[in-house]
Amino acid sequence: MVRFRFRLGADESNQSIGWFIDNFELSGVDQKTGYITGTVYSTSDVDLSKANIRTHTFYSTNADETGHYTLYLPNGTHNITASLAYHQSAIVNNIGVSPATPAYELDFTLISLPPPAQLNFSVDNDTGIVSLVWSEPYGPVYPVMGYYLYKSFNTGTLVRYQELDSQTLSFEDQIDLGMVGEYKYYVVARYQDGEGEPSNLVAFSFPYYPGEAEQTPGLVTKLAQNYPNPFNPTTTISFDLAKSGPVKLMVYNIKGQLVRSLVDEALSAGSHKVVWNGTDSRNRRLASGIYYYRLETSNYSKTRKLVLLK
Incomplete structure (x- = not known):
């Protein structure tokens, strides 16, 4: 609330009589x-x-x-x-x-709070059993306390369906054979203070026939978040390659300047790991702060952020 106090009079610059604001009060407002x-x-x-x-x-x-x-x-x-x-x-x-x-x-x-790695599925049309399998999150800083499995049927909302412990990386769901329609699943890691990022979504129609458009590809090229992050003195950078070919893995500072080339060669398809010790191309220890690492192949590029602490 604003309260004004007026007075009737004149000042030196204006000789005519009139009303002037003499004072005001402000209340009920956080200044x-x-x-x-x-x-x-x-x-x-x-x-x-x-x-x-x-x-x-x-x-x-x-x-x-x-x-x-x-x-x-x-x-x-x-x-x-x-x-x-x-x-x-x-x-x-x-x-x-x-x-x-x-x-x-x-x-x-x-x-x-990273997601569980690739969620895959298979369906037995005779029994109605859906087998779901996933891997642990890449490089979580905080421990995984367990997993939540989410599920939906047809146009329904994805809801929390099962709570699983941290050692469980698979689940078999029983579908009613008479419940024909579209099913969707994803899984999230449960951390101490809440849920992490969801995994990829898998979706299929039941009965399921191989050849449907699946949302769970096999090996794909991807760059994972480094672990640990923040780090001191070393961190591991993991990445997957869908096919063999030339690969570059480089580290840049916040100005976009190249500080270290970790990989610059042809690699085979599969999973790879590189350990970086926080040094530049001359093996000098870098200052603490934010850096970026970038993976490049013939048809893929991805940049992620890492934090070096001292």
């Missing part, structure tokens, strides 16, 4: 005293503009595409949380904003 600014970093290749920075009350803002943010706050003590879908949230408590200390710089690094 911004200061702000927190910084950058949100992610250990995965995601859109940082979706990162949200909020207080334990109702003040919030989103980062821009580079991860930079500014959050304006009133006088008081605030707990700040940075969050991003399929990432572990980061929290900093007891940030005191006052006229004496109005501005803070606060950066966040959000750790990704």
Whole structure:
């Protein structure tokens, strides 16, 4: 609420009589005293503009595409949380904003919660048994506590269907032979503070006949998130190749400058791993910070982000 106090009179610059605002009061509104600014970093290749920075009350803002943010706050003590879908949230408590200390710089690094690796399936039309098999997530920083299996039938919503322990990497679902229609499944890893990114979606019509358009290809070329990430002193970069051929795996700094070529040769189809020790082409230790690694083949390219700590 804004309350004004008026007076009738004249001032030196205006000799005529009139009404003047003598004073005003503002109440019921949180006046911004200061702000927190910084950058949100992610250990995965995601859109940082979706990162949200909020207080334990109702003040919030989103980062821009580079991860930079500014959050304006009133006088008081605030707990700040940075969050991003399929990432572990980061929290900093007891940030005191006052006229004496109005501005803070606060950066966040959000750790990704990776999905289970390739989900595959098979269907027995005679028994109605659907066999689902997946692999552990590539390089999770936090331990996997278990898995959730999601399922839908026809146009229904995908809902949580089964809860499984961390050692279970397969499940057999029994379909009613009379329930003809489209089935969909995906699986997510369960971490301590929530669910990670979903696996690939598998979809098929029952009865199932091989040759249908499946959403579970065999070996495909892909670049995994390095593990561990952040890392010190070494990290492992894994990738799959659908076919043999020339391959390049390179590391760049945030300026886009090449700092290390890890692979530059022909490799066979299959799974590969490369260990990087955080050094440049002259074997000099690099400064801590964000770097990017890029996989290139004749028909594939992918860039991911990694964080080197000291």
